[in-house]
Amino acid sequence: MEPIIELKNLSVDFRTNSGTLRAVDNVTMDIYRGEIVGIIGESGSGKTTLISSILRTIRAPGRIAEGEVIYHCKDGTTVDLLKLSEKDYNSYRWTEITTVFQAAQNVLNPTLRIKEHFLETAMAHNSKLTKREILDKAKELCAKVRLEERVLDSYPHQLSGGMKQRVIIALSLLLEPELLILDEPTTALDVITQWYILDILRKIHEESGITMVFCTHDVAIIGSVVDRIAVMYAGQIVEYGKLEDVFLRPAHPYSRGLIRAVPSLRDDISKRAAIPGYPPNLLDLAPGCRFAPRCFLKEQGICDGITGNLEKMVSLGDNQQYTLCGHWKEVKRLATTD
Ligand SMILES: Nc1ncnc2c1ncn2[C@@H]1O[C@H](COP(=O)(O)OP(=O)(O)OP(=O)(O)O)[C@@H](O)[C@H]1O
Ligand SMILES: [Mg+2]
Incomplete structure (x- = not known):
């Protein structure tokens, strides 16, 4: 390409x-x-x-x-x-x-x-x-x-x-x-x-x-x-990949949250959930991951908001999916049970 x-x-x-x-x-x-x-x-x-x-x-x-x-x-x-x-x-x-x-x-x-x-x-x-x-x-x-x-x-x-x-x-x-x-x-x-x-x-x-x-x-x-989709959060692209990968196997907690919040894409109403909280103030960013205050990984103690924050997006292999989350394997695993 x-x-x-x-x-x-x-x-x-x-x-x-x-x-x-x-x-x-x-x-x-x-x-x-x-x-x-x-x-x-x-x-x-x-x-x-x-x-x-x-x-x-x-x-x-x-x-x-x-x-x-x-x-x-x-x-x-x-x-x-x-x-x-x-x-x-x-x-x-x-x-x-x-x-x-x-x-x-x-x-x-x-x-x-x-x-x-x-x-x-x-x-x-x-x-x-x-x-x-x-x-x-x-x-x-x-x-x-x-x-x-x-x-x-x-x-x-x-x-x-x-x-x-x-x-x-x-x-x-x-x-x-x-x-x-x-x-x-x-x-x-x-x-x-x-x-x-x-x-x-x-x-x-x-x-x-x-x-x-x-x-x-x-x-x-x-x-x-x-065909492909880039997910933006607070000025950064946090995930980029083919539509089906990002929608069905998201590799960033924010993408997962966005997709889970869409009624028409999910059958089970009980699993729909808005992402809690608000995006950060760009004039007053805390160190580490910008999504951390709203992230389930942080809430569940899987990530401290610092260790999972990659400097730049990593490629998840040869399928052209990229993410900014160091805990992407965990996010993907959870997506299979969503
Ligand atoms: N003229 C401006 N002066 C100061 N800040 C600005 C200006 N234009 C945009 N911004 C800031 O830049 C950031 C990104 O804004 P932008 O309009 O690109 O977002 P967006 O994703 O297109 O939002 P929307 O979905 O509402 O169109 C916001 O925090 C906004 O406050
Ligand atoms: Mg706009």
Whole structure:
């Protein structure tokens, strides 16, 4: 498997009145070309900050403290996106890397018809296509996101939230990017519309093989779309692996807790349990494992919160599952009895 993105020791800081907090802490992970990677974690765990570093949308008071974001171009060359000038990075926006985020529909210009959004986007990125070709492409993309052609003549306010989000997805694909980053793309929508859009995204991926990174705090949703999943907690990736491994054989107590809390994934209601407590204050982190105050291993005296805290994720063998918990064998053993 060829990577399309390699995140290397990536850290992002935010300066606040009470001090500097590290919202993304030393994240290293590969995203392979053609796969769908999910990033899950509670609110504030750092998902948006992490993908914003790939998109280069971190703004003050935030800054990338260290690390690299290596992008692998199709021709085999690589580039550290963080080292590019703004102008050079712009040549990657839309054409290589694009994004759809929560309530992205609000970015549609109310005074422009949908087709004008397609024309403007293509022209803003020096597309070589003629107006006719852009509109043909827009029609084709509308069909892909299951919108009728007449939508192109509508103004944004004439469309529902779900339709607008589909317009944004179509628009994001206009310049045939290699990587689509989705940040809570369905969170603002009702459940039926959510599933409908996920189905569309799955089909688009099947047909084009585009790489997708999908951030959400909704574990139930993500399980239906992704190949691999990264679990974030308090700025760190605590586990990363194939969906079935992380869901069925989690190797970090936090992943286990997240999955056990999802009603639709478990038959026995009595075994569902919310994770006790709250994530730590990033401005006031205790030494050792960040999850320890909420962890059953600590509660049961299996871990003291220090010994099980690995410096960096370890690989659990050749199945590409990685964890930050030194007691992963115990966690996996328990998962078989969950
Ligand atoms: N502009 C900012 N100034 C200060 N702190 C920030 C800023 N933006 C984010 N943070 C902090 O960075 C951390 C990570 O936030 P982020 O938005 O990346 O989390 P998230 O996982 O995307 O959450 P959600 O599920 O709510 O979208 C949080 O602790 C947050 O308080
Ligand atoms: Mg977010």
